[in-house]
Amino acid sequence: EFWGIQNFREKINEHFLSAHHSVPTEHIDLLDIEGTNNWNIIHGTNSDYIELIRYMETNEITDPIVQNALENWIDIKSFMNYYGFQIFIDNTDWPGNNIKYWRDHRVGGKWRWILYDTDFGFSPWEENAYTFNTLEFALEDNGPGWPNPPWSTFVFRTLMENDHFRNSFINIYSDMLNTVLQPDYISHTLDSLANHIASVIPAHRDRWYNNGNWPNSAVNWQYRLNNMISFGDNRRSYAIAHLMEEFGLPDTAQITVNIVPEGSGSIQLNTLEITESNWQGHYFPTVPIDVEAMQNDGFIFSHWLEYPDSNIAMSIAVTDPSSLTAVFVESQLTPGDVVINEINYNSSDDHDSGDWIELYNPGEIHIDISGWMMKDDDDQHIYNFPEETILDSGEYLIVAADLDLFFARYSSDIRVVGPFDFGLSGGGDAVRIFDDQQTLIDTVVYDDIDPWPIEPDGNGPTLELVNPENDNALPESWTSSQQYGSPGQQNTNFLNVDELEKENIPQVHTLMAAYPNPFNGSVRIPFKLASQITSSITIYNIIGQKVLEIPIKNYGPGDHSIVWDGRNQTGYNVGTGVYFVKLNVNTKNNYQKLIYLK
Secondary structure: OOOOOOOOOOOOOOHHHEEEEEHHHHHEEEEEEOOOEEEEEEEOOOOOHHHHHHHHOOOOOOOOHHHHHHHHHHHHHHHHHHHHHHOOOOOOOHHHHHOOEEOOOOOOEEEEOOOOOOOOOOOOOOHHHHOOHHHHOOOOOOOOOOOHHHHHHHHHHOOOHHHHHHHHHHHHHHHHOOOOOOHHHHHHHHHHHHOOOOOOOOHHHHEEEEEEOOOOOOHHHHHHHHHHHHHHHHHHHHHHHHHHHEEEEEOOOOEEEEOOOOOOOEEOOOOEEEEOEEEEEEEEOOOOOEEEEEEEEOOOEEEOOOOOOOOOOOEEEOOOOOEEEEEEEEEEOOOOOEEEEEEEEHHHHHHHOOOOOEEEOOOOOOOOOOOEEEOOOOOOOEEEEEOOOOOOOOOEEEEOOOOHHHHHHHOOOOEEEEEOOOOOOOOOOEEEEEEEOOOEEEEEEEEEOOOOOOOOOOOOOOOOEEEOHHHHHHHHHEEOOOOOOOOOOOOOOOHHHHOHHHHHHHOOOEEEEOEEEOOOOOEEEEEEEOOOOEEEEEEEOOOOOOEEEEEEEEOOOOEEEEOOOOOOOOOOEEEEEEEEEEEEOOOOOOEEEEEOOO
């Protein structure tokens, strides 16, 4: 027998949350409203939520300490997503009704709000509801008992008094307006849902409303669907206008995002991951956006085309029109690019910090070591580096077996990952570092007998590399540290190789002969520096147009070289022909001709 269209939904209770978030029910606090009680207990306890509200009532929201406390109390990103969506769909049976919030009450758990019962949204009953300023409605401080009484708007409007939280909301809402709340996206979604049931509507009407009169007719169903489609087509422009009105913002500006070369990486823009070039979005010029370049396997981030001196992560203001291009290059990662720089394999009894090693990046670019592995001499002993572990140029990273022991002896400001569940032997062992392709990047097979330093074996000092440029496979490259080592900083017995080689320092900055020349594929361009400079090497084509500029930063005096792979500033291959390379310093003979043959 046909029973019509029936929608079955999971009941939103502690079991729903446990199943979807892998949290045992005994650790869940779940609240809703009952009458005027806006922290009614469904499961667990409401004491932490009451404490949260009292804290917000009695503290200055603009205080950075208060801001930090709230960021650890509320899942801010989730909260802003929730409010942005409720406001966009014009849910006016909310926020004084149909609200539930929950948290995992173990350490680190944060309050999150649950989206449900949104049948007032998308204006199925009104033709022009897309014009309504639901943002103002959600910020009302003296609303009626329903639907937006003061208690129901308190958390949101209080957070909006803080510049950081307000900008977070504006950007997260803008992220949605640029993606899932675009008219085309909404129209496609509504069409797919409507088409799924359209053919059954007449039979459903006959089963339950056989008189066919309004409002039970198929015509009324189509009328309400048309209202929702119209809402989706028109709401976005009003939502932007409401943000401008409530927060005193200028009109939005467009940004175009590109990735060079295609497939080499992505750009994290606020909450969005942009994976393809020519993506366009609109943001407010007075609210900076956060961007970070994310490289794919086999590539490393080189620079931002429009911001060449900026870091991999930065905040920028969007002015109309703006462009943002992340330039990646193929990874040339080789052994020695990450160095095992210090080893603590046997602490003294009076300074037990557990086993740990220190890694160092001596290169000029950051290295993503997410998914890399550390092993000792046993292939079954593996530590996997966590996701989003970036080792910046010149940065140190500690890998500690026991974080509590380590921080009991050293500063909490030191960057540390771990723990690992195997020990480093005091009678000789190996430390091996592998990248995510199982390539061996660095290895040290140390011992506690001559010719290796013996003091690190239980006496307090650590095993330190005298200079990261030395071959750390050789015992003579290592020494005992002073006191208890130097985790997170230059080693205590660091030996400056440059000072030892002053007699070999050139007198002038000089561009040397490139090789091979002519070249097919890549060419190495050597140069000598008489002192540390901040400059660049520039490639020009035969008519004098700049093809590529390669920064020279933090290069000390001595011999150096860079490699040009025949790509221009945007990452595309240049054509066969004559090119000129220039070392940009105020000395003669710093031009050279290159011939590129494909």
